[in-house]
Ligand SMILES: NCc1[nH]cc(CCC(=O)O)c1CC(=O)O
């Protein structure tokens with residue numbers, strides 16, 4: 475008797491239709507935010523070596539690319555700029571230049587596609603001659619928190635003026651969400667949202683992104699501002715502060731080694747939760763797929779689904795375009 479199971483979960487797996495009926499999590503193209511790399515010049519389309527299938531686009535080429543994505547149903551984008559070395563300085567001044575590569579292109583994208591949502595990145599690293607997200611004290615090498623807030627506030631304001639829909643502070647300075655919210659509100663940008671990089675870990679998985687932008691720290695690492703990968707409770711503390719400071723959405727980054735944090739944050743907040751499936755996570759799957767070691771497409775879809783199952787409402791992912799093609803095919 476004991477040898478005949480009374481409970482048979484396999485009955486709910488016996489056909490494709492039944493499996494779909496009981497499926498708990500679904501991926502949709504509208505879940506994706508597509509990060510895009512911008513570069514100077516005309517007619518530039520340069521593949522990032524460590525990210526096969528991902529390119530740096532000059533301003534003229536990005537418009538066509540966004541057109542293709544919109545056609546596929548991708549409606550949200552997160553642009554990042556590759557800034558020329560000679561435009562970088564200790565105070566990241568280029569970050570607030572309305573005629574610079576980034577803000578000019580943001581305005582241009584919004585002109586061509588008023589309906590797309592642009593999330594702009596607030597952090598000093600792409601514009602900083604030190605390659606850090608905040609100001610580096612010349613003597614001590616310390617990353618100065620409160621002095622950096624001024625620069626981040628001006629950067630956010632310049633992005634709002636260029637037409638950003640969502641400001642994404644990725645810098646991990648303390649208090650920046652409240653600071654940026656205040657600057658935006660005092661300048662009549664009450665409707666511009668803030669998606670905080672709430673729990674951003676000091677991760678080895680950012681390597682290919684830093685290759686793409688040439689934004690790696692010139693000295694030291696980011697461990698005095700990005701979080702220790704060992705910590706879980708600290709993510710909840712950052713969450714509580716970002717809620718108090720007025721974040722509209724919160725983000726966990728990276729995603730795959732931090733699915734537990736995504737779930738934990740999902741359970742602790744009523745705010746929308748986003749996860750950033752970062753460059754190194756993309757590169758790993760691409761490399762294995764190119765070697766024939768995993769099925770790239772199935773691995774991609776499984777990873778994205780897992781991030782949603784963990785509790786993310788939206789996903790920043792370099793896979794957005796490929797996954798949208800798979801989802802369209804059905
Ligand atoms: N402000 C820094 C920033 N903004 C986005 C990413 C990484 C994204 C990725 O790896 O895909 C980083 C990484 C870093 O700290 O150097």
Ligand SMILES: [Mg+2]
Pocket residue numbers: 646647648649672712715
């Ligand atoms: Mg914080």
